[in-house]
Amino acid sequence: MKKIEMSNTQLFFLIIGFLLGTTSVLNPAAAAQQDSWLAFILGWIGGLLLLLIYVSITILNPGKTLVDILLETFGKFFGTVVSIIYIWYFIHLAAVVLRFFGEYMVTVLYPETPVVFIIICLMLGVAYAVRSGLEVTVRTNELLMPILILLETTLSLSLIGMYNFNHFLPFLEQGFGPILKTALTGVMVPYGENIVLLMVFPFINKKEELRKTSFLAFIAAGVLFLAILVRDLLTLGPEMLKKASFPSDISAKLIPGIQIDPIVAATLVISGGIKISICTYAAVMAISQLLKLDDYNVFVLPVTAIIVSISIWSYDSYIHGVQWIPQEWTMYSFPFQVIIPVILLVISLFKRYSKSKEHFR
Amino acid sequence: MKKALKKCIIFLNICFLIFITSGCWNNHDITDVSIAVAAGLDKTEDDTIELTLQLVKPAVVRARKYGGFEESAVSVFSSTGDMVFQAVRNILSSVNKKVYFGHLQLIVIGEELAREGISDILDFFERDHEINPKAYVIIAKGTTARKVLHANSKLETIPAIHITSLLENDIALPKINKKMLFDLLRETSHKGHDITIGVIEIEEKDGADKELLVGDMKVTGTAVFKKDKLVGWLDPAETRGYLLVADKVKSGIINIPDPLTEEGRKIAIEIIRSRGKRDVLIQDGHIILSIEIEAIGNIGEQQSVKDIITIEKGKMLAEQLNDAIKKNVKEVIEISQKKFKSDIYGFGQIVHIKYPDYWKQIKDNWDYEFSNATVDIQVTSTIKRPGLITQPTRPQ
Numbered sequence: 001m002k003k004i005e006m007s008n009t010q011l012f013f014l015i016i017g018f019l020l021g022t023t024s025v026l027n028p029a030a031a032a033q034q035d036s037w038l039a040f041i042l043g044w045i046g047g048l049l050l051l052l053i054y055v056s057i058t059i060l061n062p063g064k065t066l067v068d069i070l071l072e073t074f075g076k077f078f079g080t081v082v083s084i085i086y087i088w089y090f091i092h093l094a095a096v097v098l099r100f101f102g103e104y105m106v107t108v109l110y111p112e113t114p115v116v117f118i119i120i121c122l123m124l125g126v127a128y129a130v131r132s133g134l135e136v137t138v139r140t141n142e143l144l145m146p147i148l149i150l151l152e153t154t155l156s157l158s159l160i161g162m163y164n165f166n167h168f169l170p171f172l173e174q175g176f177g178p179i180l181k182t183a184l185t186g187v188m189v190p191y192g193e194n195i196v197l198l199m200v201f202p203f204i205n206k207k208e209e210l211r212k213t214s215f216l217a218f219i220a221a222g223v224l225f226l227a228i229l230v231r232d233l234l235t236l237g238p239e240m241l242k243k244a245s246f247p248s249d250i251s252a253k254l255i256p257g258i259q260i261d262p263i264v265a266a267t268l269v270i271s272g273g274i275k276i277s278i279c280t281y282a283a284v285m286a287i288s289q290l291l292k293l294d295d296y297n298v299f300v301l302p303v304t305a306i307i308v309s310i311s312i313w314s315y316d317s318y319i320h321g322v323q324w325i326p327q328e329w330t331m332y333s334f335p336f337q338v339i340i341p342v343i344l345l346v347i348s349l350f351k352r353y354s355k356s357k358e359h360f361r
Numbered sequence: 362m363k364k365a366l367k368k369c370i371i372f373l374n375i376c377f378l379i380f381i382t383s384g385c386w387n388n389h390d391i392t393d394v395s396i397a398v399a400a401g402l403d404k405t406e407d408d409t410i411e412l413t414l415q416l417v418k419p420a421v422v423r424a425r426k427y428g429g430f431e432e433s434a435v436s437v438f439s440s441t442g443d444m445v446f447q448a449v450r451n452i453l454s455s456v457n458k459k460v461y462f463g464h465l466q467l468i469v470i471g472e473e474l475a476r477e478g479i480s481d482i483l484d485f486f487e488r489d490h491e492i493n494p495k496a497y498v499i500i501a502k503g504t505t506a507r508k509v510l511h512a513n514s515k516l517e518t519i520p521a522i523h524i525t526s527l528l529e530n531d532i533a534l535p536k537i538n539k540k541m542l543f544d545l546l547r548e549t550s551h552k553g554h555d556i557t558i559g560v561i562e563i564e565e566k567d568g569a570d571k572e573l574l575v576g577d578m579k580v581t582g583t584a585v586f587k588k589d590k591l592v593g594w595l596d597p598a599e600t601r602g603y604l605l606v607a608d609k610v611k612s613g614i615i616n617i618p619d620p621l622t623e624e625g626r627k628i629a630i631e632i633i634r635s636r637g638k639r640d641v642l643i644q645d646g647h648i649i650l651s652i653e654i655e656a657i658g659n660i661g662e663q664q665s666v667k668d669i670i671t672i673e674k675g676k677m678l679a680e681q682l683n684d685a686i687k688k689n690v691k692e693v694i695e696i697s698q699k700k701f702k703s704d705i706y707g708f709g710q711i712v713h714i715k716y717p718d719y720w721k722q723i724k725d726n727w728d729y730e731f732s733n734a735t736v737d738i739q740v741t742s743t744i745k746r747p748g749l750i751t752q753p754t755r756p757q
Contacts, residue, residue, distance in 0.1 A: 108490055166710075170717040239550035253494050254543055 004203040008213045010138045011204050013145035014278070015217035016224065018197065020148070021275035022100040023190045024228055025248045025268055031326070032182040033238035034168055040229055042183035044222045047191020051218055053341050054194055055211050058201040060348040066198040066282075067289040073347045080290060082340065087286045089336045090196055091303065094279035095310035096329065098123065101272040102311070103318050108249050109265055119308055122273060127304040129277045130284060131297055134203065137281065141274050148270045151263050152224060155248075156231040158255045163234040188330040192337030193275075199282035245318065280304060391419070394461040398435070399521035401506025402482050403471035405441055410474070410482065412448035413439045413507040414460060415521050425518050434518040437511050445485040462491040467521045468498045468542060469506035469561065475584065475591035480549060487546055494543035497528050500584040502562040502594060509561055514575040523575040528559060535604045535613035535632075536581040536597035549589060553709015553720070553727055556586045557603065560594065587703040587728075595693065602693035605686060606652055606706055608637035614661060615689075617681040621674065630682055630744065631661035641711045643719065648734040650708050652694070654686055656742040663753050675744055682742040690738055698732045708734075 006014075029036035029043065061069045066086060071079035101122060102115040110118065129137045172179075197214075204210055232247040235254055244250050252261040284303050288296035315321045401413035414437070421434040438456050442448030452460065468486060470479060486492045501509045510521070517523035531537040538559035548556045560582040563573065581597035595603055604610050612633055619626040638653040660678075697705050709727050713720040723730050 111490060166714055169714040173717050237547050237551070240547055243550075250494065250543075256495070259493070 004134050005205055006135065006138055006200075006203045007205055008209050010142050011200075011210075011213050012217040012220070013142050014138055014200070014274070015194075015197065015214055016221045017141050017145050017148070017271050017274035018194070018278055019190050019218070019221040020224065020267075020271035021190055021193075022097050022104070022268060022272045024152070024225070024271055025104055025246050025264060026100065027229060027232055027241065027247045028186050028189060029182050029229060030232075030241050030244075030247060031185075032179050033174070033242055034170070034233065035172060035174075035179050036182070036233055036238075036241065037168070037226065037230055039179045039182035040186060040226060042179065043186020043191065044225075046183065046187035047194070048215075048218060050187065050192050050337065050341070051194055051214060053345050054198055055201070055214055057341060057344050057348060058198060058210060059207075060345075060352055062207060063202050065202050065285065065289060066195075067286045069198075069344060069348075073344055083286060083290050086336065086340075087283050087290075089333075090199075090279050090283040090286065091307055092310060092314075093193060093196065094276045094283065094307045095314055096325075097272060097275050097279065098307060099311040099314055099321065101268060101276075103321065104246055104249075104268060105265065107245055107318065109262070116308075116312060119311055122269070122276070123304050123308050126273060126277045126280055127300055129273075130281050130304075131300045134200065134281055134285075137274075137277050144270045144274075148267050149224065151267050152228060155252055155255070155260075155263060156227045158258075159231055159235050159251060161256065162251075162254055163231075164237070165234065167234050167237045185326045185330050188333050188337060189325060192333060195337050195341060196279055196282045199285050200278065245322075276307075280307060389459065389461070393458055395456055395458045396464050397460050397462055398464055398519055399467040399469065399510055399524070400462075400465060400486075401469040401471070401501075401510045402445065402474055403505045403507055404474040404477065409441045409443055410445055410448050411439055411441045411507065412445060412452060413437060413469075413510045414452060414456075415510050415519075416456065416460070417464075417519060422518050433513060435520060437507075439507055445482050446489075449485070462489065463493065465492055465496050466525045468496055469501050469509050470498065470558075471501050471506040472503060472591065473505075475500050475558075475586075478589045479586075479591075480589040483542070483546065483549075486542060492542075494541070494546075496542045497525055497559075498540050498542050498545050499524070499528070499559045499561050499580065500591065502560045502582065502584065504563050508563070508573065509578065512573040512575050512578060516576070520575050524561065524578075524580065527575075527580045531609075532611045533613070534581070535601045535610040538583045538600055538604065538609075548707070551707065551710050552713050552724065553704060553711075554707035555588065555703040555705050557595075557705050558584045558586070560584050585697065585701050585703055585705055587701060592701050592703060595696065598689065599693045599696065602686075602689035602691075603697075603705065605635060605654055605656075606637045606639065606690055606694070608635075610635045610637070615658070615682065615685055617678070617685045619664065620677045620681055626664045628660060628664065628678065628681075629662035630658040630678075632656050632658045633745075639706055639708060639711060641708055641715060643716060648712075648730055649737055650694075650706075650731075650734050651737045652690060652739065654690065654738070654740045654742075656682065656686060656740070658682060658742060658744050659746045660744065660748055678744050679742050682744065683740040686740045686742065687738050690740075691736070694736055694738075698734070698736070702728050702732045704728070704731045 029040040032039035057069065061072070064072070067083045070083050070086070073079065074082055098119055102119045105118045106113060106115045129140065201210060204213070228248065232251050233241055235251040236244065236247055240250070241247050248264045249261055252264045280303060284296040284299040287299050287303070315324055395416040396419070397414045398417055399415040403411040403413070405411045415435050416438065417435055421432050425434055438452055440448050440452035440455065442451050449460065470482070474482065512520055514520040514523040517526070528537060528539045531539040538557055540558050545556060545558065548554050559580060561578050561580050562582065563578050581600065583595040583600040583603060584591055585593050585595060601610070601613065610632060612631070615630050615632060616627045617630060619628050634657040636655045640651045640653070642649040642651055697703055704727065708731060
């Protein structure tokens, strides 16, 4: 396999882009209304713990991707089975993100375009990016991500005149129940999806700085998310925030004196594209590693085709989708995001412990 | 050979890109759409909704810009339907090109329809992706939206733009209640907040057969709603009192009686800054609605002969201004409490924010609580400058 080089800055922007994904327009915590910021912060802390687990797994197994680690810990047979399940998860995740991208475009910008067409157009770009290799994807992302951050900041700043701080109140009106529920969803979507990055982490140049870089990126993405969420809450108010299909779009439409709401779609193409690319990359990479092949290019087109079809089949309508994500999708992701990584961490720690004990003798 | 193949592939790629990047699926050229600038909604006699659209003729707008072109730059069409969207589609039986709503500036709602409730008809405007939430909403008082949109303008090429720019005069004339579609929807969804919308009405005309112009109409005054149903009106002076409390006055003139000279003489104060603060206090189970208004003004005009620029007299003037504002505000809050029982200031929302538990107990009969609450009005005004002269010029 050819050597892949990735600098720390590139990983930093990659994590930000990956986390923003399509979640930036969906406003993951909107269900908690005026307390959504609190739900978001709780979810963010939970996500930080998960990230700690993922990074520790990589550090305990230096230079190994998720598939290598799985094969090593669970043995050849079970390792292969679990890897195949993970490959399915990566593909499914890419499909879900892709579908939400399509739903946004169809609802807001192109109401008469079939969603398949939009999905295929984005997926062609993604396939090209994945075929060109991780380095190219990551470098493109490094170029685009500052633009995205600039655009989001511009949107948030230009709405400052519309902010109404009363929308934070009354604090804790519904009690902690809905907040915790929203926060739990927030841990799974998008933070738990960081598990995909275990396929990317081993390629970083300075391995000793992995922990620092990923946490910095996580904090930066959290701040960016919070800026988006607070902007939507303060401009729209809790009631509108809850009922809007895509809150970011409505708040962008309210920018006084100028009509720049398509910027939201532009940010979505950047961050959604990166997230889908990384998921696709992880899937094809995992397949080629399982089959011990040097080149994963053969798998790119089949896998993209599968992702497109799954994204169409995964649910019938937007309404189905929004209900399905917090209810079933989070339950379904739980083993991938929490249970298996925790088992991996425990076994890795145990191995390390016994190894060091041997060494000590 | 391989090089030729590569070139061929690149060429094909470019051709492909031309197709996928040059426009969206339902691409319409600007010449193939009719651009709606204003929409009017009325109730017909047989209980359907009548939609009136003011459509722009871009070629005429351009020609009139260079003068000497008498044709009207807009054409007005109407259609009916059970619901708004149906009426929007039915209009295509008379309009030849598909209507584009992206430039909609104004939504006029007829009085009759407003009395039956507006939230049903506004749903389309909130849901459709083309509609700009920054469009203004206005109620046609004593007339129909259809008639308002049929009026022509002598000042603007597009009559709807004339009306919206009249609404934007609210920065200098605090009798105009300008309401954006989005703000209206947001206020409707707030708990404990009844809505108000600006008003357009036709003034008396000289000749009966004269063509109606936007200049013959005025946009001052306010329509008061309870939930989403129109219940009554505030006249222009009352509108000012309402806007002062709602903290929406940017600048305006208040005439006060001259405290020094004989009856009937007046001084005009130009309010240059004003701040309205609403609060709710609960004392021994009694709700007290507290209103604080801070106004800063300059002397704009004086009828009397006396020199008023001394510290004591300045204070007297400020007192007079306090009284004038207080009277104005009190009158409006009494109307809203007793006559309409409609919480147009959003005091209920303040209770909801400040006392969430108390709000849960009283929210079902908030109307009663609001109309029986004690009101406490505090006005502090300052008069800053006399203008270029300190004494009026009078024959000696």
